[in-house]
Amino acid sequence: xxxxxxxxxxxxxxxxxxxxxxxxxxxxxxxxxxxxxxxxxxxxxxxxxxxxxxxxxxxxxxxxxxxxxxxxxxxxxxxxxxxxxx
Amino acid sequence: xxxxxxxxxxxxxxxxxxxxxxxxxxxxxxxxxxxxxxxxxxxxxxxxxxxxxxxxxxxxxxxxxxxxxxxxxxxxxxxxxxxxxxxxxxxxxxxxxxxxxxxxxxxxxxxxxxxxxxxxxxxxxxxxxxxxxxxxxxxxxxxxxxxxxxxxxxxxxxxxxxxxxxxxxxxxxxxxxxxxxxxxxxxxxxxxxxxxxxxxxxxxxxxxxxxxxxxxxxxxxxxxxxxxxxxxxxxxxxxxxxxxxxxxxxxxxxxxxxxxxxxxxxxxxxxxxxxxxxxxxxxxxxxxxxxxxxxxxxxxxxxxxxxxxxxxxxxxxxxxxxxxxxxxxxxxxxxxxxxxxxxxxxxxxxxxxxxxxxxxxxxxxxxxxxxxxxxxxxxxxxxxxxxxxxxxxxxxxxxxxxxxxxxxxxxxxxxxxxxxxxxxxxxxxxxxxxxxxxxxxxxxxxxxxxxxxxxxxxxxxxxxxxxxxxxxxxxxxxxxxxxxxxxxxxxxxxxxxxxxxxxxxxxxxxxxxxxxxxxxxxxxxxxxxxxxxxxxxxxxxxxxxxxxxxxxxxxxxxxxxxxxxxxxxxxxxxxxxxxxxxxxxxxxx
Numbered sequence: 171x172x173x174x175x176x177x178x179x180x181x182x183x184x185x186x187x188x189x190x191x192x193x194x195x196x197x198x199x200x201x202x203x204x205x206x207x208x209x210x211x212x213x214x215x216x217x218x219x220x221x222x223x224x225x226x227x228x229x230x231x232x233x234x235x236x237x238x239x240x241x242x243x244x245x246x247x248x249x250x251x252x253x254x255x256x
Numbered sequence: 257x258x259x260x261x262x263x264x265x266x267x268x269x270x271x272x273x274x275x276x277x278x279x280x281x282x283x284x285x286x287x288x289x290x291x292x293x294x295x296x297x298x299x300x301x302x303x304x305x306x307x308x309x310x311x312x313x314x315x316x317x318x319x320x321x322x323x324x325x326x327x328x329x330x331x332x333x334x335x336x337x338x339x340x341x342x343x344x345x346x347x348x349x350x351x352x353x354x355x356x357x358x359x360x361x362x363x364x365x366x367x368x369x370x371x372x373x374x375x376x377x378x379x380x381x382x383x384x385x386x387x388x389x390x391x392x393x394x395x396x397x398x399x400x401x402x403x404x405x406x407x408x409x410x411x412x413x414x415x416x417x418x419x420x421x422x423x424x425x426x427x428x429x430x431x432x433x434x435x436x437x438x439x440x441x442x443x444x445x446x447x448x449x450x451x452x453x454x455x456x457x458x459x460x461x462x463x464x465x466x467x468x469x470x471x472x473x474x475x476x477x478x479x480x481x482x483x484x485x486x487x488x489x490x491x492x493x494x495x496x497x498x499x500x501x502x503x504x505x506x507x508x509x510x511x512x513x514x515x516x517x518x519x520x521x522x523x524x525x526x527x528x529x530x531x532x533x534x535x536x537x538x539x540x541x542x543x544x545x546x547x548x549x550x551x552x553x554x555x556x557x558x559x560x561x562x563x564x565x566x567x568x569x570x571x572x573x574x575x576x577x578x579x580x581x582x583x584x585x586x587x588x589x590x591x592x593x594x595x596x597x598x599x600x601x602x603x604x605x606x607x608x609x610x611x612x613x614x615x616x617x618x619x620x621x622x623x624x625x626x627x628x629x630x631x632x633x634x635x636x637x638x639x640x641x642x643x644x645x646x647x648x649x650x651x652x653x654x655x656x657x658x659x660x661x662x663x664x665x666x667x668x669x670x671x672x673x674x675x676x677x678x679x680x681x682x683x684x685x686x687x688x689x690x691x692x693x694x695x696x697x698x699x700x701x702x703x704x705x706x707x708x709x710x711x712x713x714x715x716x717x718x719x720x721x722x723x724x725x726x727x728x729x730x731x732x733x734x735x736x737x738x739x740x741x742x743x744x745x746x747x748x749x750x751x752x753x754x755x756x757x758x759x760x761x762x763x764x765x766x767x768x769x770x771x772x773x774x775x776x777x778x779x780x781x782x783x784x785x786x787x788x789x790x791x792x793x794x795x796x797x798x799x800x801x802x803x804x805x806x807x808x809x810x811x812x813x814x815x816x817x818x819x820x821x822x823x824x825x826x827x828x829x830x831x832x833x834x835x836x837x838x839x840x841x842x843x844x845x
Contacts, residue, residue, distance in 0.1 A: 175831075182834050186745075189345045196341045200334045205503055208496060217467025218476025219494045226330035227322075227552035228463060231337045235541050238344045242534035245349075249531065254835040256529050 181252040188244055192237050199225055199233040259648050263402040266652035267659060270440050271417070274663070277436055278421060278429040286692050290357040290675050291525045292428040298532040302539025304431045305523040307438035307660070308668035309514075309540070310547060311387075312394020315441060315661035319640075320633035322555035323562075326485075326493035330552070331503055335510025335729075337541060337548055342515035344537030347737075348524040350744045350833045352533040357525065358672075359518040359736065360680040366743040368826055369751040370685055375758045377680045379735035380518045382762070384673045385710060387517075387728035388666055391418075392714025395662035397634050400591050402655035407591060408715055414662065415711040422667040423700050430667050431526065437660040442546055444657020448641040448650050449550045452557050455644060462553035470560075481560050487571035488563070488608040489615030493556065499794050509801030513729025516737030519665075519672035530836035558636050561643045566607045566629065575604040584642035593632040594639075600625035666710075670703045677702035727769055727798065734761035734804025742812055747830045749812055750822045757812025765804035772797045 203211060208222030216224040249255035287293055296304070314336065322329045354362050359380060364373025392411050395418075399410030422430065446462075453465035457477055470477040482492045497503055514520070524533045566576050578596060588594035596605055600623055607629040608619060638658055641650045678699035683690055690698070735758045742749040742757075749757075770776070772786040784790045786797065795803065821827075832838075 178831060178835055185834075192341070192345060196338065200338050200507065201504055204330065204334060205500055205507070218478035219467075222496075223327055223330075223478075223494050224467070226327060227333055227466075228549055230334045231545050231548055234337050234341050235538065235545055237341050238534075238538040238541055241345055242531070242538055245534060246531050249836055254837045255531065256836050256838070 177252055178254065181248065181254055184248055184252075185245060188241060188248075192241050195233065196237055200230045204230050257648075259651060260402075260404060262648045262652040263655045266649070266656040267402065270656040270660060273436055273440075274421065274433045274660075277433045281429045281432045282426070286679075286695055287357075288426060288428045290427055290671075290679065291522070292426075292431045294526060295528055296431055296526040298527050298536035299539050300435060301431070301523060301527050301532075301536045303438045303543050304434035305520060305536070305540040306543035307434035307441065307664040308430075308523060309517075309520055309665070310438075310441065310544060310661055311665035312391050312398070312658065312662035314547065314551075315445065316394045316397060316637050316658050317634050319551045319555040319558065320636035322552055323559040323636055324633050326491065326556075327495060328497045328503070331507045331510065333548055333552060335507045336514055337544060338507070338511040339514025340537055340541040340544070342511060342737075343520070343524075344534055344541075346741050347515060347521060347744070348537050349530045349533045349836070351521060351740070352524050352527065353530050353833045353836055355525075357522070358675050358679050359521055359740070360676060361684075362743065363736075363739055363754070364680070364684065366826065366829065367739075367749075367751040367754040368823065369755070372739075372751050372755050372758075373680060373684065375755050375762075376736065376739065377676045379731065379758060379762055380676045381673055381706075382766075383517075383728045383731040383735070384519065384669045384676075385706060385713070386731065387519075388669050388673075388706065388710035389713040390728070391662045391666040391669070392710050394634065395659060395666070396714060397591075397593065397632075398638060398655060398658040398662065401588070401593075401635070401638055402652075402659075404590070407593070411711060411714045414659075414666075415707055415714075418663055418666045418670070419704065419707050421663065422670040423703055426696075426699075427522075427526065427671055430664075430671060431523075434664045434668070437664040438543060440660045441657040441664075442543070444653045444660070445547050445554075445637075446550055448644070448646055448654060449554050449557075451646050451650065452561070452640065452644045453553060456557055456560070462557070463549045466553035466556055477560070478556065481556055484560065484563050484567075484571050489612040489619065490609045493559065499788070502791075502794050502796055502799050505795055505802045506799035509733045509799050509805075510729050512733035512737045512805050513731075513801055516732035516735075516740065517729075518676070518732075518736065519668040521740075522672060522675070523668075554637065554640060558640050558643065561640075562631070562636075563607070565643060566605050575606050577604050579603065581605065582642075584639055587642075588635055588639055591635075593635045595630045597628055597630075599628050605629050670706055673706045674699040674703040727773075730765050730769065730798065730801030730804065731762065733801035734765040734808055738805050738808040738812065742809070744830065744833060746813075746816075747827045748821065749816045750819060752819050753812040753814075753816030756815045757808040757810075760811045761804040761808030764807055765800050768792075768800040768804075769797045 204222055204226035211221040214221040318332050321332060351362055360373045360376035363376040392414060395414035396407050396411035399413050400407040449462040450460050453462040454460055456470060457465035457468040458471055459465035459468045470480045473480045478494055482494060485493055527533050527536050568576055605628055606624045608627055609615060610627040638654060641654055678695050682698050683695050739754050739758050771783050774782040788794060
């Protein structure tokens with residue numbers, strides 16, 4: 171029982187770490203590249219405009235998809251490692 | 257064949273398909289009614305969730321808003337997709353593990369209190385009803401245009417069809433119908449976009465065409481667009497915004513709000529396993545992205561096409577004579593959503609930014625006496641194929657698509673409202689001994705009440721469809737999302753903290769919105785004019801949800817820390833939802 175609890179706590183910690191990193195990327199592409207850091211990226215041209223505009227209308231959405239699939243793949247692996255899957 | 261007949265055939269055929277599916281898959285038990293029996297494949301669920309989620313606001317209004325606002329309105333694109341990242345990692349898998357039927361079920365059990373459950377029910381109803389208004393407005397526009405009736409009659413027709421349709425199937429019927437609706441709406445959205453992208457840039461993929469070269473001018477499409485809007489006194493399409501705080505908060509409100517929408521969350525109760533809930537969120541976003549990556553291309557190309565229509569010889573030559581206006585302008589004039597007023601009496605259609613003081617001398621020199629063409633943003637996507645002279649069947653298709661988007665979301669919302677009333681209010685609080693038949697009857701009656709209220713408000717809407725929906729997001733962000741997240745990620749937050757947090761989040765957001773938009777959206781009752789000068793720290797009422805969410809988190813923690821810890825069995829419950837082991841199907845209880 172104690173082992174189970176420790177195992178569950180370690181699994182949760184690994185999960186929270188993965189979530190934190192995923193959220194860092196999530197915030198960086200949307201609030202960062204697309205909004206606040208756009209003036210810094212203004213020098214990088216993309217099809218008649220700049221990289222910040224591309225991230226705001228295309229890049230952030232593509233990154234969000236990658237984040238979710240990466241998270242699902244990593245966590246489903248963690249489920250097996252910690253033996254907590256259904 | 258007339259365009260009206262083509263529209264009727266496309267819309268009629270799509271309705272026949274949906275009703276056929278709804279009859280085939282109608283719900284026989286409460287479990288089928290609420291969670292489709294809990295056995296939906298994650299990809300199928302992703303597609304249904306995408307249709308459920310992509311409403312009239314996404315299909316009809318969003319590209320129009322981006323066309324009008326350019327870069328500044330990228331907030332809708334990021335906000336309405338980024339929420340799925342939060343949903344996939346912070347809520348969906350754990351709520352699936354918890355395994356009940358509704359969102360208030362979780363809040364009521366986790367915070368071990370009827371008060372918490374009741375607060376969640378109230379939040380859910382307030383925001384779902386607000387959201388349905390946006391659908392009714394959007395469906396009203398689509399019906400009025402394609403069935404050639406007034407906008408009010410369009411809303412009544414939409415109400416009648418949504419009602420028939422949602423009462424039929426419950427979640428099971430709705431799920432499979434939504435899959436069909438997704439297919440209809442994505443085809444309807446992308447086909448005109450592909451044609452237009454080919455016409456303007458030669459590239460069949462709109463998301464690449466948008467950043468490609470404009471054939472007529474030989475330079476990048478966005479550069480040409482910036483030039484022509486500048487010539488008419490508008491801001492550059494790709495111009496940066498000054499108020500970044502508001503842009504960040506608005507995007508954040510939409511993201512948190514998306515993750516907190518009960519009608520989206522309950523869709524993840526329908527998949528067989530916890531791991532499926534994670535994959536399903538990813539698939540949902542893939543299906544949504546097909547439309548969302550196309551929308552900005554539609555927006556920029558439609559804006560360019562509209563200007564080229566009004567100024568066929570270029571923006572420095574005289575504008576189009578009203579006599580020569582194309583057929584689509586005439587048909588949209590009948591709906592009242594597009595208006596022309598000959599202010600300078602020259603019989604031509606001048607369209608420019610008359611609010612720009614710096615541009616006034618140029619306008620005067622050209623003999624213009626004010627902007628003469630008023631185009632409602634909401635018509636842009638629907639009129640897009642006509643503006644680009646596409647064949648009649650494409651126009652019929654877009655009619656069917658716009659209506660599919662509005663109906664699928666309205667059905668999902670009505671299900672969330674009716675399950676909150678019949679399951680959380682009647683079965684759990686008022687009369688626990690109600691029979692299964694009685695519960696389903698109550699669910700159907702509450703759907704009827706919700707749709708009547710939404711129709712009334714849809715006839716007197718507080719703004720464009722997408723903006724009305726944005727209000728619902730503020731409420732979801734400020735009330736439900738923080739409570740759900742804290743319920744999973746903190747063992748310390750207790751019932752008093754959660755209730756106080758939800759109430760503070762909800763009330764502060766509503767007060768802020770009503771201050772600027774009028775009490776209960778009734779025109780003329782607002783206490784301050786809704787202009788940026790009057791906003792607190794430049795935060796628009798639409799962006800306040802993120803602030804409300806922060807207040808909710810802060811109050812919930814402060815109150816919880818100064819009161820007792822939650823009981824042991826609740827802390828055990830939190831531990832159990834954190835691991836997928838032993839989930840099983842959604843519980844029948």
